[in-house]
Amino acid sequence: xxxxxxxxxxxxxxxxxxxxxxxxxxxxxxxxxxxxxxxxxxxxxxxxxxxxxxxxxxxxxxxxxxxxxxxxxxxxxxxxxxxxxxxxxxxxxxxxxxxxxxxxxxxxxxxxxxxxxxxxxxxxxxxxxxxxxxxxxxxxxxxxxxxxxxxxxxxxxxxxxxxxxxxxxxxxxxxxxxxxxxxxxxxxxxxxxxxxxxxxxxxxxxxxxxxxxxxxxxxxxxxxxxxxxxxxxxxxxxxxxxxxxxxxxxxxxxxxxxxxxxxxxxxxxxxxxxxxxxxx
Amino acid sequence: xxxxxxxxxxxxxxxxxxxxxxxxxxxxxxxxxxxxxxxxxxxxxxxxxxxxxxxxxxxxxxxxxxxxxxxxxxxxxxxxxxxxxxxxxxxxxxxxxxxxxxxxxxxxxxxxxxxxxxxxxxxxxxxxxxxxxxxxxxxxxxxxxxxxxxxxxxxxxxxxxxxxxxxxxxxxxxxxxxxxxxxxxxxxxxxxxxxxxxxxxxxxxxxxxxxxxxxxxxxxxxxxxxxxxxxxxxxxxxxxxxxxxxxxxxxxxxxxxxxxxxxxxxxxxxxxxxxxxxxxxxxx
Amino acid sequence: xxxxxxxxxxxxxxxxxxxxxxxxxxxxxxxxxxxxxxxxxxxxxxxxxxxxxxxxxxxxxxxxxxxxxxxxxxxxxxxxxxxxxxxxxxxxxxxxxxxxxxxxxxxxxxxxxxxxxxxxxxxxxxxxxxxxxxxxxxxxxxxxxxxxxxxxxxxxxxxxxxxxxxxxxxxxxxxxxxxxxxxxxxxxxxxxxxxxxxxxxxxxxxxxxxxxxxxxxxxxxxxxxxxxxxxxxxxxxxxxxxxxxxxxxxxxxxxxxxxxxxxxxxxxxxxxxxxxxxxxxxxxxxxxxxxxxxxxxxxxxxxxxxxxxxxxxxxxx
Numbered sequence: 001x002x003x004x005x006x007x008x009x010x011x012x013x014x015x016x017x018x019x020x021x022x023x024x025x026x027x028x029x030x031x032x033x034x035x036x037x038x039x040x041x042x043x044x045x046x047x048x049x050x051x052x053x054x055x056x057x058x059x060x061x062x063x064x065x066x067x068x069x070x071x072x073x074x075x076x077x078x079x080x081x082x083x084x085x086x087x088x089x090x091x092x093x094x095x096x097x098x099x100x101x102x103x104x105x106x107x108x109x110x111x112x113x114x115x116x117x118x119x120x121x122x123x124x125x126x127x128x129x130x131x132x133x134x135x136x137x138x139x140x141x142x143x144x145x146x147x148x149x150x151x152x153x154x155x156x157x158x159x160x161x162x163x164x165x166x167x168x169x170x171x172x173x174x175x176x177x178x179x180x181x182x183x184x185x186x187x188x189x190x191x192x193x194x195x196x197x198x199x200x201x202x203x204x205x206x207x208x209x210x211x212x213x214x215x216x217x218x219x220x221x222x223x224x225x226x227x228x229x230x231x232x233x234x235x236x237x238x239x240x241x242x243x244x245x246x247x248x249x250x251x252x253x254x255x256x257x258x259x260x261x262x263x264x265x266x267x268x269x270x271x272x273x274x275x276x277x278x279x280x
Numbered sequence: 281x282x283x284x285x286x287x288x289x290x291x292x293x294x295x296x297x298x299x300x301x302x303x304x305x306x307x308x309x310x311x312x313x314x315x316x317x318x319x320x321x322x323x324x325x326x327x328x329x330x331x332x333x334x335x336x337x338x339x340x341x342x343x344x345x346x347x348x349x350x351x352x353x354x355x356x357x358x359x360x361x362x363x364x365x366x367x368x369x370x371x372x373x374x375x376x377x378x379x380x381x382x383x384x385x386x387x388x389x390x391x392x393x394x395x396x397x398x399x400x401x402x403x404x405x406x407x408x409x410x411x412x413x414x415x416x417x418x419x420x421x422x423x424x425x426x427x428x429x430x431x432x433x434x435x436x437x438x439x440x441x442x443x444x445x446x447x448x449x450x451x452x453x454x455x456x457x458x459x460x461x462x463x464x465x466x467x468x469x470x471x472x473x474x475x476x477x478x479x480x481x482x483x484x485x486x487x488x489x490x491x492x493x494x495x496x497x498x499x500x501x502x503x504x505x506x507x508x509x510x511x512x513x514x515x516x517x518x519x520x521x522x523x524x525x526x527x528x529x530x531x532x533x534x535x536x537x538x539x540x541x542x543x544x545x546x547x548x549x550x551x552x553x554x555x556x557x558x559x560x561x562x563x564x
Numbered sequence: 565x566x567x568x569x570x571x572x573x574x575x576x577x578x579x580x581x582x583x584x585x586x587x588x589x590x591x592x593x594x595x596x597x598x599x600x601x602x603x604x605x606x607x608x609x610x611x612x613x614x615x616x617x618x619x620x621x622x623x624x625x626x627x628x629x630x631x632x633x634x635x636x637x638x639x640x641x642x643x644x645x646x647x648x649x650x651x652x653x654x655x656x657x658x659x660x661x662x663x664x665x666x667x668x669x670x671x672x673x674x675x676x677x678x679x680x681x682x683x684x685x686x687x688x689x690x691x692x693x694x695x696x697x698x699x700x701x702x703x704x705x706x707x708x709x710x711x712x713x714x715x716x717x718x719x720x721x722x723x724x725x726x727x728x729x730x731x732x733x734x735x736x737x738x739x740x741x742x743x744x745x746x747x748x749x750x751x752x753x754x755x756x757x758x759x760x761x762x763x764x765x766x767x768x769x770x771x772x773x774x775x776x777x778x779x780x781x782x783x784x785x786x787x788x789x790x791x792x793x794x795x796x797x798x799x800x801x802x803x804x805x806x807x808x809x810x811x812x813x814x815x816x817x818x819x820x821x822x823x824x825x826x827x828x829x830x831x832x833x834x835x836x837x838x839x840x841x842x843x844x845x846x847x848x849x850x851x852x853x854x855x856x857x858x859x860x861x862x863x864x865x866x867x868x869x870x871x872x873x874x875x876x877x878x879x880x881x
Contacts, residue, residue: 133809225813
């Protein structure tokens with residue numbers, strides 16, 4: 001690389017080493033995953049246990065680290081329960097969308113076929129399509145519940161992955177080593193697995209954390225609107241919705257789940273940003 | 281008259297802004313090698329100096345240092361540069377900026393990316409004229425059309441309002457020369473002006489350059505010895521940031537003293553199958 | 565002229581495909597869980613009511629016949645009647661539309677007013693420590709989902725300080741919190757996009773040419789880098805517009821803002837499917853129209869896109 005190019009290559013304000021974001025995001029997420037795996041059990045209270053003697057206990061009180069809500073339920077337990085729900089839903093939705101999107105994207109990258117053209121057209125139209133509205137319509141028909149929500153979110157967001165995979169795959173197909181492999185009559189499956197997929201890993205790795213964050217927000221939003229997780233279930237969205245009636249008297253009922261959502265989203269964004277600097 | 285005089289020039293990373301290094305590196309490290317070191321040369325009015333070398337030899341950086349275009353993170357570490365007798369280091373930032381475009385004209389390698397795609401060709405000329413010659417917009421536009429005609433662009437009155445993507449590569453490079461020459465600079469620097477062009481077009485552009493000299497000095501940067509041979513009065517060969525040989529063009533090409541220069545010439549001869557580097561006079 | 569006609573036809577075809585695709589999707593959506601009559605009749609309908617719905621909507625006929633009559637009635641703009649109050653579904657959706665348009669417009673304006681100056685400032689690389697801090701603030705804000713921002717704003721400005729109303733749609737004071745909340749869906753991302761564009765523009769070769777003719781830092785930024793950077797950002801901004809719809813749905817519900825998003829959530833909760841259908845179509849069409857408008861504006865402004873009128877200079881390179 002010429003001296004000038006090296007000197008001018010500075011990504012926006014990356015005054016610090018790119019490893020910073022990657023490590024912090026990664027560690028935070030790992031910690032959160034551990035919490036999720038440990039589950040609400042560590043809270044010492046049951047998430048659904050209604051304790052009318054201890055309603056509206058503020059945070060940092062003895063016995064209730066994050067306080068209790070309007071029905072005396074321990075917030076730590078509820079937050080952990082919500083963590084499991086949100087994390088699992090977002091993860092499944094992301095996995096589903098990435099698998100479908102990658103598969104369709106690979107098909108779409110093959111210019112010739114009618115199938116490819118159709119997928120490309122659909123993906124292009126999907127770009128200006130308000131998927132959240134579609135998700136809501138789907139929930140109206142199919143119902144809520146973990147599987148339904150995860151499936152719906154995954155099924156409406158595959159175009160994100162499809163677009164990226166399609167673009168990358170197209171440029172990969174045009175590169176010489178792939179043409180060489182094709183000339184050697186390598187079987188399609190082997191071609192895809194050995195040559196194309198590794199090339200996609202970098203871009204996919206960057207998109208996945210961001211998509212995970214988006215799914216998280218979408219799921220919380222659905223719960224918040226009352227369309228997501230069943231009412232009464234301890235999810236962050238539900239907790240935020242319920243907190244609205246008590247904003248004056250018990251603001252921590254809103255602040256605690258809000259902080260939880262924000263922390264998880266920021267961790268995912270950090271990881272995504274770190275990966276992007278590392279791999280792009 | 282000496283237009284530009286360079287003495288013992290060194291260019292390197294500015295020590296306070298290490299590029300791409302994490303702050304975790306201990307600051308007691310010795311500064312890295314300068315990219316250009318110990319360079320000295322001078323060019324007189326009407327003279328063509330060719331700076332020859334391979335990619336990464338530092339020739340473009342030298343040009344940028346003279347024109348004041350060093351990217352952030354690089355600076356002149358030592359030595360002097362004098363333009364028309366004035367030392368650049370002693371000039372105010374504003375005075376230095378006033379030189380660019382009025383006393384120094386620069387022609388870049390890739391004419392497509394060197395023009396702003398959303399602005400017309402003429403806008404650059406008009407801006408230059410209004411800034412350095414205090415012309416009114418109307419007068420500057422007239423001069424711009426004249427300048428485009430002088431570089432033999434067809435239909436200059438329309439071209440002045442054209443966008444870069446509407447011209448061919450050769451036409452864009454002509455326009456670039458028009459911009460560089462607009463305020464009659466004392467020094468013209470052409471950085472690989474023909475590398476991005478088709479072979480047929482290259483000769484025409486070089487002819488145009490040679491013809492525009494008048495009383496200006498021209499520094500022609502190239503990695504192509506044949507280009508240097510056809511155009512230059514003197515040649516300076518750079519290798520890894522240092523000058524390895526400098527002198528009269530014919531002498532350097534026919535009796536090279538340094539091993540690197542000999543290798544360069546040998547490489548060209550292999551390509552042209554043994555014939556001596558063509559010293560064709562380029563029709564102006 | 566011919567070229568424009570062709571482009572117009574292509575646009576119409578896209579619009580047609582979009583609407584056809586959406587309506588077909590909705591058609592099959594309804595039949596996903598088996599009996600659409602049950603869904604349409606509502607949660608606690610009697611068998612007689614379900615049967616009435618079935619014959620009214622022709623759901624006892626074959627699938628092809630159903631689809632045909634479905635498409636035909638949609639072409640006549642007959643979206644059926646709301647199950648909640650019997651009013652025509654399309655009319656109900658369109659009544660709620662202006663309020664959403666107002667909120668969307670205010671939100672977009674707010675987002676741009678914040679994002680453009682901030683993005684330009686950040687991308688122009690001045691400001692040292694302040695710049696780093698602001699960048700991290702923008703990044704952090706991106707982690708706040710819009711409804712969290714709304715709740716926090718309500719907590720601060722409506723509950724604690726009581727400066728602004730927490731609900732409703734009456735007068736400009738009630739516009740502020742909802743508009744800012746919807747804007748927060750977009751503003752951080754827009755800021756980073758504009759920053760990246762400006763930053764990239766400042767590194768480009770044509771900026772070097774500008775400096776070679778003596779342009780100052782200020783002139784480089786305003787006359788050479790920004791026109792390019794902002795034009796480039798325009799298409800990115802357009803692509804983000806669709807997320808305003810998401811914001812509208814959530815924020816309107818939060819603030820009881822009588823727009824199309826609020827109606828959608830209500831209708832979904834009530835399983836008022838004809839209205840859900842009407843809203844979906846209205847929304848999809850509107851987003852498409854707005855994106856087309858943005859593309860048109862871009863086409864007018866960006867010379868590179870107007871390739872069809874090259875200056876016919878002779879090939880005398």
